[in-house]
Amino acid sequence: MCSGTSSGRLSQLCHFGPIIAIFLICFITYTGFLCLIQWWPPTTLASQINMIIYLIWPLIIFYNYFNAVFLGPGFVPINWRPEKKEDEKKLQFCKICNSFKAPRSHHCKKCQRCVFKMDHHCPWINTCCGHFNHASFVYFLLFAPLGCVHALIVLAPSLYRALYRNYYIFYRQTQVPLVNLSVYQMIACLFAIGMAFGVIIAVGMLFFVQMKSIIRNRTGIEDWIIKKANHRREQNNIEEAFIYPYDLGRWENMRQVFNWSANFRPIGDGFEWKVVSGCDQFTLSLEQIAQKEEKRAHSVRYTAIRDYNGAFFPIKHGCKTCCCIPFSDDPRMPICIDDEIMVTRWQK
Secondary structure (H helix, E strand, O other), rough: OOOOOOOHHHHOOOOOHHHHHHHHHHHHHHHHHHHHHHOOOOHHHHHHHHHHHHHHHHHHHHHHHHHHHHHOOOEOOOOOOOOOOOHHHOOEEEOOOEEEEEOOOOOEEEOOOEEOOOOOOOOOOEEEEEEOOOOHHHHHHHHHHHHHHHHHHHHHHHHHHHHHHHHHOOOOOOOOOOOOOOOOHHHHHHHHHHHHHHHHHHHHHHHHHHHHHHOOOOOOHHHHHHHHHHHHHHHHOOOOOOOOOOOOHHHHHHHHHHHHOOOOOOOOOOOHHHHHHOOOHHHHHHHHHHHHHHHHOOOOOEEEEOEEOOOOOHHHOHHHHOOOOOOOOOOOOOOOOOOOOEEEOOOO
């Protein structure tokens, strides 16, 4: 069975995300290697060092990638309860997992589990980016663009020399190693250049987004919670400002994830977190509970006027329903005429 729950099995890779990611890494590496052995043959010490560095990139990339996939973010145990009974009222309860949500944990619809310090569900690793695999995921985001930069430096000049090979032969420029590529190899080289450039831009941008999150010790979900917390105080004229409990300072925030001074594993077990003065383990959870209660109080009741079978592309209801909000891959809920739905958030 293919799933997104970091089972630690090879079936974890049975998904379009890992398949595409692994293919890209292998394709760019192999195409670059074929060019490298002609563009800068390993006959000198410098070229041999360059070759070793080039071959080390995929090893580092795959090591961190598979760590992120198989190590997983960490999941709150099914039926989990806090040690102290009185702490239950300070935590949210997940009906699907039949357990309380530990501080900073959130339920993932894809993984179908509550995830420790969930940032987002990443289709490229087919699981969530969370507490235990956050460092490996970010290392992957760092080394993949760097490896592609090296590959691009090899691929672009190699393609140029292959295209102008006859020029080098005609003018007898023997000091320049010739690159001989067939038509299919040139096409592959061109594709590899485009893929490498795309990885540098897309993955590089994601790396900076994740580093910003780590430096502030705030996940994407927690960013949204803080915005709602500030908005809730403005709307209700609450003078007491919301203090985010996990911002420990730039370097300490980074150490919480990378932990360079110890075993390079994230600090904490996912249940308890180091917090700033004036806050406790349940500060954020209590704010979430207050937001949920307010959201339910402001919910609007709607009555269904047409049947809907839960299809992802409900063509019979018009093409507009396929490309308007909510535009996501979340499961759809079938409804029947006269069903009543309590809507807590909406957008025209």
